[in-house]
Amino acid sequence: MPVITERKSIQSISVPASWHDATDSAAASPLLAIDAIEALFNLPFADLIHQAQTVHRANHDANKVQLSTLLSIKTGGCSEDCGYCPQAARYHTEVESEEMLDLATVVATAKLAKENGASRFCMGAAWRGPKQRDLDPVLDMVREVKALGLETCCTLGMLKDGQAEQLKNAGLDYYNHNLDTAPEFYGEVITTRDYQDRLDTLDRVRGAGVNVCSGGIVGMGESQRERAGLIAQLANMNPQPQSVPINYLVQVEGTPLHDKLGGEKAIDWTDFVRTIAVARITMPASFVRLSAGRQEMNEATQAMCFLAGANSIFYGEKLLTTGNPDVTRDKALFAKLGITSL
Ligand code: SF4
Numbered sequence: 001m002p003v004i005t006e007r008k009s010i011q012s013i014s015v016p017a018s019w020h021d022a023t024d025s026a027a028a029s030p031l032l033a034i035d036a037i038e039a040l041f042n043l044p045f046a047d048l049i050h051q052a053q054t055v056h057r058a059n060h061d062a063n064k065v066q067l068s069t070l071l072s073i074k075t076g077g078c079s080e081d082c083g084y085c086p087q088a089a090r091y092h093t094e095v096e097s098e099e100m101l102d103l104a105t106v107v108a109t110a111k112l113a114k115e116n117g118a119s120r121f122c123m124g125a126a127w128r129g130p131k132q133r134d135l136d137p138v139l140d141m142v143r144e145v146k147a148l149g150l151e152t153c154c155t156l157g158m159l160k161d162g163q164a165e166q167l168k169n170a171g172l173d174y175y176n177h178n179l180d181t182a183p184e185f186y187g188e189v190i191t192t193r194d195y196q197d198r199l200d201t202l203d204r205v206r207g208a209g210v211n212v213c214s215g216g217i218v219g220m221g222e223s224q225r226e227r228a229g230l231i232a233q234l235a236n237m238n239p240q241p242q243s244v245p246i247n248y249l250v251q252v253e254g255t256p257l258h259d260k261l262g263g264e265k266a267i268d269w270t271d272f273v274r275t276i277a278v279a280r281i282t283m284p285a286s287f288v289r290l291s292a293g294r295q296e297m298n299e300a301t302q303a304m305c306f307l308a309g310a311n312s313i314f315y316g317e318k319l320l321t322t323g324n325p326d327v328t329r330d331k332a333l334f335a336k337l338g339i340t341s342l
Contacts, residue, residue, distance in 0.1 A: 022261025031236045032282055038228040040278045045270060049308055052277035056309040057285045064285055065306065065334070066204075066342040067122070067315040068153065069113035073141065074100040074125035082180070083189045083256040084249055086219060093254035098126070103140055108264070109143045116327055117341050118315050121145050122153035122176065122240075128193070131200075139170040146171035153213060156194065158201045164208035174243060176213040177203040182229025185222045202237070212237070215245035215289065218275050219266045220257055227275055230334040234284035235282035243312065244279050244286045248272050269297070273304045280309025287312040299333050306337065 040048060056062055076098025086093035110121045123141055127134065138154060146152050152165060155176035164175065170262045180186065183195045205212055214237075216230045234241055249266065251258040272293075279288045289304045289312035297305075315330060334340065 011156065013220050021109050022129065024232070026202050032232060034106055034232045037231050037278060037282060040281060041224050041228055041271075041274050045274070048274060049275045049304075050279040053307060054308045055281050056311070060311050061342075063337075063339055065339050065340045066289075067118045067311040068120040068122050068289070068312060069110075069116070069316040070110050070122040070124060070136055070314050071101075071106065071108055071113075071316075072126070073138070074098070074127065076126055076275070078126035079128050079192070081190060081192045083260075084220060084252075085126075086252040088255075091254050091256070099139060100134070103137065104145060106141045107144045107148070107180070110148055110150055113316060114148055114150055115159070116315070118150070119342060120153055120174070121150035122155065122174075123150075123315075124155040124176075125157070127157040128296055129160065130156045130163065131185040133280045135163060135166060139166060142167060142170040142172050142217070146173075153160035155213075156195055159204050160256055164204045169209045172210050174211045174213045176243075176245070177201050177304075178207065178215050178217070178245065178247075179230060179233055180216050181220060181222055181248050182226040182233065182294050184229060185220070185226040190222055201239075203231050206239075209244040213245065214241045215243075215247065215279075215291070217247040217249050218272060219249035219290070219293070221261060224271070227271075228278070231275070231282055240283045240286055242286060243289060244283055245289040245291040245312075246272075246276055246279055246310070247291040248297070251294065268306075271302045273308050276305050276310050277308035289313060300334060303337055306339065 021313055053062070054321045070258035076095045077089045078085070079089060081088055081090060085094040089097065106123065113121050123138065125134070125138070130138065138156065142152050142154065151173045152171055153176055154172055159163040167175065177198060179187060179195070179198055186195050193242055202212055214234060234244060250255065251261055251263055276288060276290065288310050290302065290310040291314055294302060294313065313330070315327065
């Protein structure tokens with residue numbers, strides 16, 4: 001899928017005609033226009049949350065949340081330059097480059113995740129993309145985790161032709177590859193691969209019949225317009241991503257974004273909740289995941305995210321290399337809110 005606005009049909013949702021870009025009346029299946037998406041961001045907070053909750057209830061059980069556990073199977077030493085990432089070899093952070101985990105460790109961790117209630121197990125590796133010698137052991141991990149009765153997910157960077165098919169044949173259910181941000185802001189954050197590379201990988205994943213997990217990060221210094229641009233890229237995919245992680249930037253010392261933003265939050269919590277709500281409204285059938293940054297959120301903000309339509313979380317003590325609320329706290333919060341897991 002090209003970055004520029006090729007017309008794509010949006011089969012799964014029905015939205016008001018005014019949302020579509022009316023300048024192209026010839027388009028059989030018009031895009032959701034960025035202006036219309038930005039207008040959602042500008043709604044009064046209560047109106048936006050009401051719309052999001054209405055869409056959410058029409059498409060999902062409002063009191064169920066899907067639990068995914070994420071394990072870093074190969075940490076650090078990455079050749080890429082993502083400005084938010086402590087795993088990039090070029091930045092001086094506390095994350096060291098490690099060997100890939102062995103199969104037994106991965107399977108034992110997956111078993112524990114299942115015992116704790118996770119339904120999906122995500123395996124992440126800090127690579128630009130996997131070489132075949134890297135992919136072979138990952139295929140074994142996917143087979144073994146799938147055999148435990150868990151849904152499987154991988155995030156391994158860019159995929160070459162044929163690699164998504166190998167993962168699919170091993171039993172992969174989801175592949176995560178985030179767009180991160182809008183095309184217009186992307187170059188401020190990453191220079192070692194371009195937006196089109198990301199879209200090409202997502203095309204390969206989709207083409208292999210693997211579910212797409214793709215979202216972004218907010219709080220990197222982007223504008224509201226650029227947040228709307230990210231949502232437009234995701235919502236105009238055909239089909240829309242089955243899973244949409246929305247991450248709140250965790251600024252890690254030693255990364256360029258920490259240097260640039262100085263540890264100060266770049267967006268207010270209300271803008272984060274708005275982003276969740278707009279994702280929910282524009283991608284009604286997708287699972288919208290409240291992802292990184294949750295540890296820094298109080299319970300009230302997390303509850304607002306669920307009210308805005310988030311219905312998936314990462315569950316477990318660590319998110320690749322940054323912290324995540326521990327399982328006990330999550331269980332307590334779910335009990336307070338009457339939420340149960342899918
Ligand atoms: S986000 Fe992924 S690709 Fe980018 S530097 Fe980190 S590990 Fe590498």
